[in-house]
Amino acid sequence: MNWLIWRQYRKTFMIFGILLLAIAAFIIPTSVHYWHAYQHALANAKFCRVANTCPPFDSQVFAGHASLVRHLVLAAGILVPLLLGLFLGSPLIAKEYADGTNNLAWTQSISRRKWLVTKLVWALGFALLYGIILTLLTTWWSRTSNVVYADKFSSNQFDIQGLMPVAASLLFTGVGFMFGAWFRKTLPALGVTIGVFIALQIAFPNYIQPYYMTPVTVTAGMSPNAINDKIPQDSLIISINVVAKNGKIVTNNLFPEAPLRCQKMIQLGGVPPNGTTKGPGPSTQIITCLNKAGFHQVAEYQPAYRYWDFQRIEFGIYLGLTALVTAVTYGLVLRRDA
Amino acid sequence: MGVTAIQTKGLGKRYGSFWALENCDISVPVGSVSALVGPNGAGKSTLLKILVGLSRANAGHGEVLGKVPEQSKEFLSDIGYLAQEIPLYKSLDTESHIKMGKHMNKRFDEEFISKRLGDLKIPFKKPVAKLSGGQRAQVALALALAKKPKLLLLDEPVAALDPLARHDFLTSLAQAMSEGGLTVVMSSHLLSDLERISDHVIVLTSGKAQLCEDIEAVLREHKLLVGPSDKEPDDGFEVIHGTRAARQSTLLVRTGDKVKTSPDWQVHEPNIEEIILAYMGQGRDLNGGSK
Numbered sequence: 001m002n003w004l005i006w007r008q009y010r011k012t013f014m015i016f017g018i019l020l021l022a023i024a025a026f027i028i029p030t031s032v033h034y035w036h037a038y039q040h041a042l043a044n045a046k047f048c049r050v051a052n053t054c055p056p057f058d059s060q061v062f063a064g065h066a067s068l069v070r071h072l073v074l075a076a077g078i079l080v081p082l083l084l085g086l087f088l089g090s091p092l093i094a095k096e097y098a099d100g101t102n103n104l105a106w107t108q109s110i111s112r113r114k115w116l117v118t119k120l121v122w123a124l125g126f127a128l129l130y131g132i133i134l135t136l137l138t139t140w141w142s143r144t145s146n147v148v149y150a151d152k153f154s155s156n157q158f159d160i161q162g163l164m165p166v167a168a169s170l171l172f173t174g175v176g177f178m179f180g181a182w183f184r185k186t187l188p189a190l191g192v193t194i195g196v197f198i199a200l201q202i203a204f205p206n207y208i209q210p211y212y213m214t215p216v217t218v219t220a221g222m223s224p225n226a227i228n229d230k231i232p233q234d235s236l237i238i239s240i241n242v243v244a245k246n247g248k249i250v251t252n253n254l255f256p257e258a259p260l261r262c263q264k265m266i267q268l269g270g271v272p273p274n275g276t277t278k279g280p281g282p283s284t285q286i287i288t289c290l291n292k293a294g295f296h297q298v299a300e301y302q303p304a305y306r307y308w309d310f311q312r313i314e315f316g317i318y319l320g321l322t323a324l325v326t327a328v329t330y331g332l333v334l335r336r337d338a
Numbered sequence: 339m340g341v342t343a344i345q346t347k348g349l350g351k352r353y354g355s356f357w358a359l360e361n362c363d364i365s366v367p368v369g370s371v372s373a374l375v376g377p378n379g380a381g382k383s384t385l386l387k388i389l390v391g392l393s394r395a396n397a398g399h400g401e402v403l404g405k406v407p408e409q410s411k412e413f414l415s416d417i418g419y420l421a422q423e424i425p426l427y428k429s430l431d432t433e434s435h436i437k438m439g440k441h442m443n444k445r446f447d448e449e450f451i452s453k454r455l456g457d458l459k460i461p462f463k464k465p466v467a468k469l470s471g472g473q474r475a476q477v478a479l480a481l482a483l484a485k486k487p488k489l490l491l492l493d494e495p496v497a498a499l500d501p502l503a504r505h506d507f508l509t510s511l512a513q514a515m516s517e518g519g520l521t522v523v524m525s526s527h528l529l530s531d532l533e534r535i536s537d538h539v540i541v542l543t544s545g546k547a548q549l550c551e552d553i554e555a556v557l558r559e560h561k562l563l564v565g566p567s568d569k570e571p572d573d574g575f576e577v578i579h580g581t582r583a584a585r586q587s588t589l590l591v592r593t594g595d596k597v598k599t600s601p602d603w604q605v606h607e608p609n610i611e612e613i614i615l616a617y618m619g620q621g622r623d624l625n626g627g628s629k
Contacts, residue, residue: 003441007434008427100425104478107390108442109415109485334409338392 077160089176131169155205234304245294350397472503
């Protein structure tokens with residue numbers, strides 16, 4: 001059975017191997033390059049800060065085509081697990097059904113169970129190994145952007161680092177395999193696997209991930225800096241809301257709930273109603289006015305020290321889902337007629 | 339009984355509300371070559387799939403080589419099966435298929451299959467997708483035979499072949515059977531495919547076995563009666579199929595061992611094809627009548 005799987009899928013394994021080599025050939029030199037650019041910018045900062053001529057730090061490090069490079073790395077970390085599902089997982093069983101070769105295999109002197117388990121072990125084993133190498137590359141690449149943008153907790157960066165590429169590789173391979181067994185045709189299995197991928201890409205960062213643990217809440221006055229200063233670096237910010245005295249969230253930026261005095265200032269773009277221009281600037285006056293009226297800002301966030309807890313929790317969820325789809329596959333293949 | 343290779347009782351298979359196989363009783367003696375005939379959609383493939391364990395019956399009971407069919411190594415190692423579409427791994431060559439057989443069967447006769455396919459001049463290094471239909475069928479048959487099965491189930495293996503390839507395939511099969519110890523069930527919707535090599539016949543129509551007997555006995559016990567249409571032949575005959583025209587009736591009857599009829603009726607010996615067609619017609623009438 002192992003011999004047959006190797007013989008049937010060695011081409012697929014080889015193509016995925018070449019893809020991984022291409023990713024490595026792209027990631028290794030760019031990772032080295034941007035890390036050097038970062039070190040250089042750090043050294044440079046000592047001098048330009050004195051002269052107050054520092055260009056923005058991120059544009060020093062990620063100059064030129066950096067945005068394209070970052071997106072390609074994101075694509076590698078996020079889309080490659082999907083490709084495993086599409087081109088390894090789905091055809092692994094759907095193509096056998098479509099060609100009728102399952103009937104050939106299942107009438108050799110081997111049980112259907114052993115045939116299925118061997119296939120699953122190969123598919124998930126390959127996905128595991130692949131995911132590990134992939135995450136080593138993408139996590140290592142992200143070291144520079146993690147310090148420059150402080151965004152490793154943001155959904156895309158979270159997905160391409162640590163345990164997540166491994167989790168996604170396993171899950172999507174399992175999902176592709178399951179839908180292959182379900183539809184018995186490669187094309188619909190591909191379509192639905194892509195659908196599941198998109199659904200998870202939307203659901204996890206928006207509705208699931210922020211709530212693994214109770215978010216930390218902080219309150220501050222109305223100035224933009226007041227709230228940002230209270231949120232530690234590298235945090236996952238879930239929401240920042242303006243709240244009125246009565247505790248209601250303010251969504252209208254003309255502040256209809258505010259006292260008339262403040263509203264007029266806002267309408268006039270910050271010129272005080274009595275026409276004087278003395279005192280602090282107009283926007284500061286609005287802020288003071290709103291603060292006095294009891295308006296404040298409330299932020300919810302997940303602090304950076306929870307990063308690995310979140311990785312472990314999401315990894316656990318993905319593994320659980322992988323186990324679930326594998327169990328469904330098992331039932332589908334063994335219980336249904338050929 | 340010990341001498342039956344296959345025994346089914348009340349076997350049924352339902353797809354949704356449609357019974358593809360219903361109350362099907364067959365019995366196949368060890369060492370026989372059974373022709374499983376019936377029109378398209380009669381349930382031949384369904385029956386064979388149940389017998390090899392690829393499908394599960396919804397009703398009744400079947401025993402194959404003394405075991406209930408299941409997808410286990412013990413059960414499958416004694417059975418050779420060739421599915422209707424003659425499935426092979428398209429991108430693999432013949433040699434790889436032989437290796438596959440070796441890796442997946444503990445009793446695989448590599449020497450036999452290599453020699454056999456070599457004699458048939460089948461290319462070993464070409465992907466099987468590039469072989470002709472006849473060559474593919476030969477590869478698939480050889481794979482099934484190299485397992486050294488006690489029972490070989492073939493599902494319309496010659497349906498897609500041209501006459502020459504059909505002849506070659508049946509010759510190969512006959513040659514394999516001449517080595518003995520093999521029971522064969524082979525389905526077709528054309529009896530003429532199977533007449534030459536089979537000694538037992540199963541007629542399946544709309545999911546039921548209409549006939550399951552030795553061909554010799556079938557020939558002996560059926561007569562074609564031609565007589566006046568206003569009279570019935572002597573009772574005690576089971577009329578399988580009748581054509582009644584204005585002047586005369588033609589009846590295919592099962593006489594059992596009796597051969598006496600009234601002098602009004604002429605007795606003819608039907609050939610096996612006529613008998614089988616009569617049974618197929620019976621199934622169709624039954625089917626139409628029940629609706």
